[in-house]
Amino acid sequence: MLHHVKDLSPxxxxxxxxxxxxxxxxxxxxxIKSIRPSAIIPPRLSPQERKEAIERLRQxxxxxxxxxxxxxxxxxxxxxxxxxxxVRPNYRPxx
Numbered sequence: 001m002l003h004h005v006k007d008l009s010p011x012x013x014x015x016x017x018x019x020x021x022x023x024x025x026x027x028x029x030x031x032i033k034s035i036r037p038s039a040i041i042p043p044r045l046s047p048q049e050r051k052e053a054i055e056r057l058r059q060x061x062x063x064x065x066x067x068x069x070x071x072x073x074x075x076x077x078x079x080x081x082x083x084x085x086x087v088r089p090n091y092r093p094x095x
Contacts (some may be wrong), residue, residue: 001032021084022091 004032005013016030017023024030043051049086071079084091 003030003032004028005030017094021094022088023094025090 003012005016005028006026008016008030013024043050081091081093
């Protein structure tokens with residue numbers, strides 16, 4: 001389904017902006033598609049392998065966190081916004 005942003009209700013627009021993580025422009029269109037579970041590629045890991053992989057990731061990120069310097073909330077948000085803009089040039093935070 002293709003929807004023109006200008007035709008969305010305020011509630012629909014807020015919902016789409018929340019999902020996309022950015023504000024929408026009036027001249028944009030939004031395409032919405034649902035996917036049945038059968039269309040999703042099944043995981044190649046067993047449930048136990050998934051648990052082990054998640055635990056290894058938690059350990060890795062705990063090591064990374066232990067080595068990072070503390071920063072303010074504003075600096076953290078600026079870093080995240082910069083990363084988002086690097087992959088989504090038109091990204092603008094919603095406040």
